[in-house]
Amino acid sequence: MSARRIFARPARFAAIAPYVWMVLFFLVPFIFVLKISLSQTVIARPPYTPVFDFTAGWAAIEQALGALSIDNFRLLVSDDLYVLAYVRSLVVALISTSILLLIGYPIAYGMARLPKRWQPLAMMLVIVPFWTSFLIRIYAWINILQHDGLLNQLLLALHLVAQPVVWLSTDSAMYLGIVYSYLPFMILPLYATLTKMEPALEEAAADLGASPREVFWLVTFPLSLPGVGAGVLLCFIPIVGEFVIPDLLAGSNSLMIGQTLWLEFFNNKDWPVASATAIVLLVLLIAPLLLYDRLQRRQLEAK
């Protein structure tokens, strides 16, 4: 029997506490979201009618099951406000992720080609913004983009514009904020695959007569696809549900779904509709989430 197998049993006990925690605080809450998404709104605290009251016995449960309503979901598909918000979220996430890949790849590639002793420093430089508060980094951009902010001052001084440009509350500002915030999430997995790549492969291709362009597209890029996949999912999934960035940087004429959910919850106090919104969002993200889970597992557990 190998030592690894002897190790297996006590290691399994280590799973108990985190397992129980995650079931209780990650899995079980979704049952409540589902339950409340099926209940009716009432003006009270908490603002929904309870769906099940187990103390009242079977008859009450049967009655409650009859009272379950899919009204909230019907509202979501019939009201343009929600449909447009879902569509907008997916479009914004798609565009942002594409920009992120276009900007992030050359940076990750440059990092991987640096001399080995410089690489840890370059990686630190990418990680530091990742650790720095999201909110602060968005606020930093508000400083720059506001009406009399530095960007407008610079443009005016260079006579590129005659009047201050409105940057805040526009889609451009939002895309800028998203790309800025998520860039480290794109760079890190790309860099991780690129730096592990065997340099001999590229050299062999070049020796056999491939142009630098061919080397990149036929050798480097295909080999970096796992990193591309991880980076894309790591950005795409959270951006779809993003709240802070569109709220602070984009205009208020068209909302992303994260904002809609927030408004339903905090402003309209309509918990059932907010829950139904969350359920639909989750359903939209199930496929990318499963894909991400598989990639992550392969990366961490293949060793």
Add this chain to the structure above:
Amino acid sequence: MARAKVTRFNMASLALGFAFLYLPIVILVIYSFNASRLVTVWGGWSLKWYREFFNDSAMIEAAWMSLRVGATSATIATILGTLAAVALSRGENFRGRTLFSGMLYAPLVMPEVITGLSLLLLFVALNAERGFWTVTIAHTTLTMCFVAVVVQSRLGSLDKSLEEAAMDLGCAPARAFLMVTLPLIIPAIVAGWMLAFTLSLDDLVIASFTTGPGSSTLPIRIYSEVRLGVKPEINAICTLVIGLIAVVIVVASLASKLTSTRGESAAPL
């Protein structure tokens, strides 16, 4: 890839990329020392916005709450996350393993509005009083997943023959873990704690859902001020937070350098 030549294109993308990442933060820090209230005018160096922050009792209270939540949740998350990482990388197959790893990886990318809303509904159903502990539990749930990933990648890159040698020499598995494995993964555990702490300090959405009336965290306060526009005092607070996080990062990277030669365990993902 280190042997390949660094082209001009490589250098340009690195320079532009890092300028893009750092310029806004640098500007924010500089303007926190601006004596003038107007962003357009540079009124000379001054610390008056820092004084203003230290006289703002609501802001101080929120900062204190954030620090307490961060330290408590990071500590619990580090214990649970490390246990989870050990179970996943040394536990062979156990029942529900797929579900377990799924539950640990999903929160890494799950939109925060969903996590926040679902935890709030749980707390309401349990009739829990919302405040310090509900936010702490919520943050623990999120950050233990990050800790698990950091520690797991460290465990994966460890030479397993070290543990096997200890056991071949008659060490019981639990003792082999404590005497051999644990000292080797300590840097990753420290880095995990730091990451958990900064993530908690940073979080707005989940804290907004799970906190109760009267107990705001720092991001919640900052957010409500930022919505009203740019205020120099906020620049000062943000600079202080950045300073704190910089200290945390330096400690974390020193910790991970102690044993790792390639700096890989400093990577949070």
